[in-house]
Each structure stands twice: as C-alpha cells, then as structure tokens.
Amino acid sequence: MSAKSIGESEQTDAPAEHIVTFAPQTNNDNFSTRAQLSYRAGNTVDLSVDNSPLQTEPGRQQRYLEPTLEASTLKSEDMLKTSSVPSRTPNLSNAWEFAGWGSTYFIELHSPSSKSDHSSETLLGQWRATSLSGNDLVASVLYTIAVVVATAGRYAPISLFIVSLLIYPFKNILNEVSTTLPLNGGAYNCLLNTAPKWFAAIAAAVSILDYIATAVVSAATATAYAGSYLNLGEIGIFWITIGVLCVFAGIVLLGIRDSATVALAIFLLHLCVLSILMVAGVGRWITIGNDVLSANWNESISENSALEIFYGVCIGLLGITGYETSSNYIEDQKPGVFPKTMRNMWVLVFLINAPLTLITIAIMPLNIINDHPGDIVSVLGEYAAGSWLKILVTVDAVIVLCAGVLTGFVGVSGLIERMASDHILPQFLLRRNPITGTKHFIIFGFLVCCVILYSVLKGDVTSLAGVFAVAFLSVLCMFAIGNLLLKYKRHRLYRPIKVSTGVAMFGFASVFTALIGNIVFNPSLARYFFIYFAAIYGVMIIMLNRIWILKPYPLKIVDIAFTQYYLFSQTTFFYLDKIVALHKYKIGDMIVRMIKSIKKQPVIFFTNTDDIHILNKAVLYIKNNEPTGTVKFLHLYSNIEDIPQRLEANHQILDELYPKIQIDLMFIQCPFNPETIDAISSQLDIPKSLMFISCPGENFRIGEFCGIRTIML
CATH class of the missing domain: 1.20.1740.10 (Amino acid/polyamine transporter I)
Structure with missing residues (x-):
C-alpha cells in the first residue's frame, strides 16, 4: 500500500483514535518501510518511520497489509489526487477538486452495548x-x-x-x-x-x-x-x-x-x-x-x-x-x-x-x-x-x-x-x-x-x-x-x-x-x-444537485433509461470564473468552502467481498446519489485470515480511479449485528442512514439494523 504525506493524511476525517500502518511496495521481499501513524482528532500528527523487517507479531495487521497487487501504481507523497485535465476555471482555485488519498486502517471498536437503542422503548400492540x-x-x-x-x-x-x-x-x-x-x-x-x-x-x-x-x-x-x-x-x-x-x-x-x-x-x-x-x-x-x-x-x-x-x-x-x-x-x-x-x-x-x-x-x-x-x-x-x-x-x-x-x-x-x-x-x-x-x-x-x-x-x-x-x-x-x-x-x-x-x-x-x-x-x-x-x-x-450547481459542470437532473438530462447552461462557479470583476470579492473562496462543507460528511459501505465490480457499483451509487467526497469501505471480520485477499489491492485501484472521492478501507474485528452498527455509528459519528450494504440473503433481518440502506442486488 502506498504511503501518504502528513499533509494528505490530515485531509482524512479521523475517528476519535486510530492506529494506521502503511506498507508501501518495494523491490525487497524481506524488508519494507513501515510508517505507523497515531493520531487523535484535533491533535498534532506523529509520524514515525521504521526500516526494520516486518514482524508477524505482536500485530497481525502488518502481515495483511503487505502488498498484494504487483501492478498497482505507486503514488507519490507529494502528488495531489487530482486530474491532469485542464481546469474549466483557470482564474479561481480548484481546491475543491482535491479529495485526498484514501487510507487503510484497523479500528478497535469501543465495546458495543448489549442491547439496541430501541430495546427499552414500549412498542405498540x-x-x-x-x-x-x-x-x-x-x-x-x-x-x-x-x-x-x-x-x-x-x-x-x-x-x-x-x-x-x-x-x-x-x-x-x-x-x-x-x-x-x-x-x-x-x-x-x-x-x-x-x-x-x-x-x-x-x-x-x-x-x-x-x-x-x-x-x-x-x-x-x-x-x-x-x-x-x-x-x-x-x-x-x-x-x-x-x-x-x-x-x-x-x-x-x-x-x-x-x-x-x-x-x-x-x-x-x-x-x-x-x-x-x-x-x-x-x-x-x-x-x-x-x-x-x-x-x-x-x-x-x-x-x-x-x-x-x-x-x-x-x-x-x-x-x-x-x-x-x-x-x-x-x-x-x-x-x-x-x-x-x-x-x-x-x-x-x-x-x-x-x-x-x-x-x-x-x-x-x-x-x-x-x-x-x-x-x-x-x-x-x-x-x-x-x-x-x-x-x-x-x-x-x-x-x-x-x-x-x-x-x-x-x-x-x-x-x-x-x-x-x-x-x-x-x-x-x-x-x-x-x-x-x-x-x-x-x-x-x-x-x-x-x-x-x-x-x-x-x-x-x-x-x-x-x-x-x-x-x-x-x-x-x-x-x-x-x-x-x-x-x-x-x-x-x-x-x-x-x-x-x-x-x-x-x-x-x-x-x-x-x-x-x-x-x-x-x-x-x-x-x-x-x-x-x-x-x-x-x-x-436542488438539495440532491447542490454540488453540481456550485461546481463548473452542467447540472444533472435525472438519469432515465440510461440517458442523462442536463440543463443547457453551466453553473455558478464556471460563470464566476469568467467575470473577473467579481474575483476581488472572494466569492470563489466562499463557494469552495461551501463545496467542502457539503462533501465532508462520510458514508460507509459494508463489504464482505473483494469483488471489484461490487465495490465499484457501491462507489457509483454513492457518487450519483450522495453529496459526499469520502467513502469508507468497512469490513467486519472474526479472524484475520478470513479477510478477502484482494480487498486492499482493489481498494487502491478504486481510490485512484475516482480522484474526487477519498476512499478509505477500514477493518473492525466484530460480528455484524445491530449492536455493532450502533457502536460504529456512535464512534465514527456517521448516521445509520448513511451506511449502505448490498442486498443480503433471506436469513438476514434488515429491519433489526434500524436504517442501514440496501443499494444493490
């Protein structure tokens, strides 16, 4: 997995406390530079680099995070995650385009409550x-x-x-x-x-x-x-x-x-x-x-x-x-x-x-x-x-x-x-x-x-x-x-x-x-x-398309029968770039802040597979339906050996494929049940209405999870 610079790491909305381990690919099969990043929201980032051989103990996470995709592209720490296509707005900042590189980390979940939030409520007969x-x-x-x-x-x-x-x-x-x-x-x-x-x-x-x-x-x-x-x-x-x-x-x-x-x-x-x-x-x-x-x-x-x-x-x-x-x-x-x-x-x-x-x-x-x-x-x-x-x-x-x-x-x-x-x-x-x-x-x-x-x-x-x-x-x-x-x-x-x-x-x-x-x-x-x-x-x-209204792209109204309908005009930021007299009022900076504010709310997709087409469908759904710039793939596991082998590699591919979306990969050693979902929502400060899964089987009672959304078959 590729290393991130300190500045880029700060772009990630971190939960209360994480230990993140990065292992960039090298030509040496026995040694790999390992960077361990400990951070708490609002505190200074402490980055330590260790060139010693990777150890299998005490943490099993390092063994999993060793590179698994030979063809993966090594990202430069100094490179912004942005497209090489010339900007439509050369006179104004394109800071809203920067999503930040995604990260991979294991999270220790606070002990979930033994009962769901709704268990104490009196239900109607x-x-x-x-x-x-x-x-x-x-x-x-x-x-x-x-x-x-x-x-x-x-x-x-x-x-x-x-x-x-x-x-x-x-x-x-x-x-x-x-x-x-x-x-x-x-x-x-x-x-x-x-x-x-x-x-x-x-x-x-x-x-x-x-x-x-x-x-x-x-x-x-x-x-x-x-x-x-x-x-x-x-x-x-x-x-x-x-x-x-x-x-x-x-x-x-x-x-x-x-x-x-x-x-x-x-x-x-x-x-x-x-x-x-x-x-x-x-x-x-x-x-x-x-x-x-x-x-x-x-x-x-x-x-x-x-x-x-x-x-x-x-x-x-x-x-x-x-x-x-x-x-x-x-x-x-x-x-x-x-x-x-x-x-x-x-x-x-x-x-x-x-x-x-x-x-x-x-x-x-x-x-x-x-x-x-x-x-x-x-x-x-x-x-x-x-x-x-x-x-x-x-x-x-x-x-x-x-x-x-x-x-x-x-x-x-x-x-x-x-x-x-x-x-x-x-x-x-x-x-x-x-x-x-x-x-x-x-x-x-x-x-x-x-x-x-x-x-x-x-x-x-x-x-x-x-x-x-x-x-x-x-x-x-x-x-x-x-x-x-x-x-x-x-x-x-x-x-x-x-x-x-x-x-x-x-x-x-x-x-x-x-x-x-x-x-x-x-x-x-x-x-x-x-x-x-x-x-x-x-x-x-307007609420569903407010980012399109602010950014320099045509405003997409709906997708019907695989045909996209657009307004025949460009949007706010595009015209603001052309009217030079307005630049002194810093309206462009205000719009950039608005876009960043809208996109800062992360969403979660629970995955139990490393199939890249399923992960890609999830990102496409989120891209078309949610005004966010941060997607978190979350895999719950019982044993480290049960983690899908190519999940990290496919996550890297998707992270590079979508330059305007920061795609993180998280692992939590917990069962998938309503108590775990409640604890994740509380600890990561993400509402359950912004947690998604693919369609489960007949043995799964989705109503018990109080709001997570099915977004694909």
Missing part, C-alpha cells in the same frame, strides 16, 4: 397501533359520503363497496413492502432501498402533500361540523379553520405529541358513535320504509351509469385515507402487529363506508345531502334520531378530526426529519428550538403550506377533498411501484408476507386508474396538486 392510523381512516367517512354522493348520485353505495373490494389486495401489497423493510418512512423508505434517490424523493414529496391535505381537510371539516351547530358564517368558518391549524402547530411546537392511549380512546369513542348512528339510521329506515330511497333512485337518472360509478370509485378512495400511514411508525409496533392493523382497517372500511352511505341515501333526500357537504354525518344523525344525536355526532366529529390535524403535524415532522437526515431537504430543518426542543422550522413550514393551500382553494371542502384524493392515490401508487421494484431488485431479502406480481400490478393499475380519473374529472385539482408538488420536489432536486 394491535389496537393502539390500529387507533393511530385508524382515527384518520374512520374520520374520512365524515367528509367522503357527501363528496361521493355529489359525484355518483344514487350509485354512491355501489362505488364505495367497490372501493372496499379494490383495497383488499392492496392490503397485502403494503404488508409485503412494510414487513420486508420494517423501517419508518413508508413508500419513501421502500424506494430509498430499491431505486435512485431522486425517485425516492418523488414518494417523499407526495407523502408530504398527503400530510398537508390530511391536516387541511381535517381542520376544515372539523370547523364545518362545529359551524353547522353554532351557525357560523362562511367567513367565520374560514378564519376558525386557520386558527385550528395554528393552535395545533403551537401544540406540536410545545412538544405535546399524540399519545397512543389517547388515540385509542378517541378511536373507540368514534366507533361507538358511528355504531349508534348506524343503528339509529337503520331504525329510521325501517320506520319510514323505502320511500326516500325510491325517490332518490328515480331522481338521479343518468345516461351513463357506469361512468358515474367509476368517478364515484375514484373519489371514494378518499374514504380510506389513513390506510397508508401505519407503515410510517412500523418500528414502534410489536413484531407481527402491522399485518393485523392492516386487517383491522380493511374490516372497518368494509363495515362502515358503504353501509353508512346506503343508510344516508335511504333516509335523506339527495338535495339535502348535496346542501351539506361539510357536515353530512351530523345532519344524518338529526334525520335518524333527532337533535341529541346531531350534537353527539358533531362533538365526536370535531374530536376525531382534530386528532387528524395533530396526526398530520406529527407525521410530517418525522418524515421531514428523516429526509433532512438523508440530505434530501436542508439541514437547518433539523435545528431544535432552544426552549421546547422541537424542530420549529419543520412545524412553521408545514403550517405555512397548509394555510396557503386552504386559502387558495377558498376553504371549499369538495376541492380540498379532491386534492387530498390525488395526493393519497399518488402515495398508494408509490407503494405499488416499490413492491414491484422490491420483487425485481431486492428479491433476496427476507419477506414474511408475499404477494404475486399479478396482484401487485393489479393494485397499481387500480389506483393509477383512479388517480387519472380524479384528474380528468376535475383538472383544476390536478393543477393545485402539481404546483405544490413542483415546489416541494424542486427543493429536493
């Missing part, structure tokens, strides 16, 4: 886990019935019954995805482990929109129910809705988060109220007979019944919102609980949505239903049993819908925090409020997005529901795509629940058709959705 997402699910019927009746008329119960049948196979699609990769993040987490980062960012963007729509629709509907009883005008409802959003933003800002026990209590209360409502409604139906149902059936005659049912199905999928949220907290659930929560939620959809809609049409005239899109269920209570049931339903609706607002704020906080940790969103979002300890930038940003959406749509619940439906269906599409990619690109992963490819394709076709149907039915809703999506996704694209 079946009903508490169901209640957290079930509150959104059972609350959705409060604003879905009127919207579906307005769309499908007398066929609304049929449309919602078809929805309950369509969602059954999708239950298993979500089960396979979430139990194979049991990590918080839902569709975003799945695509992050199976697709390029820019594609995972699409799932993240639509998930954020889904949370925005959840909070806004829940707040607007809660205010509409309260307003119907308190006789508030439209202006009053508008401003009170904004006030509700601000209040819950303040609650989350103060650090008060939803409790599983409180969520369970609200969930059971809502189910009890809906049960009373349905029993009272059936009793009223028996009393009055089928006269109202017959009148409604004869009143809404259409020339195209199939189209009405289809559009009813498209918008009726709004009635299962909340179905996708359980995967966002799967790490907090007990093993085996997630499939039960999905089963419970499907049963609730089947027993509530279509039957309650049928009861509504059976006892309420269609014109009354269409006149109360925001508070239809409370009016149904009045028709079924009088004002007492209307009051009960109104109070229940306000409580459960406000819980939905809180769920939106809490859920998006966790998702955005995860995305900022993955460097898809700006790092300032992770700053904590010094008083409350909460991440206030996330909360304020989400509140602003909610208020703008509500204001742009002028508080119209029907339009808000349409935007919600598009966002929700987009998330389901991402789950279906993730499932198909999981089968193709990560088929070796352990999958406790499996669905056939045909079921996955049917699920995708169903929700994608419904998505297109919603857009065709009301194109203006798609406009609002895509404006929001473009704004959120644009921020992510």
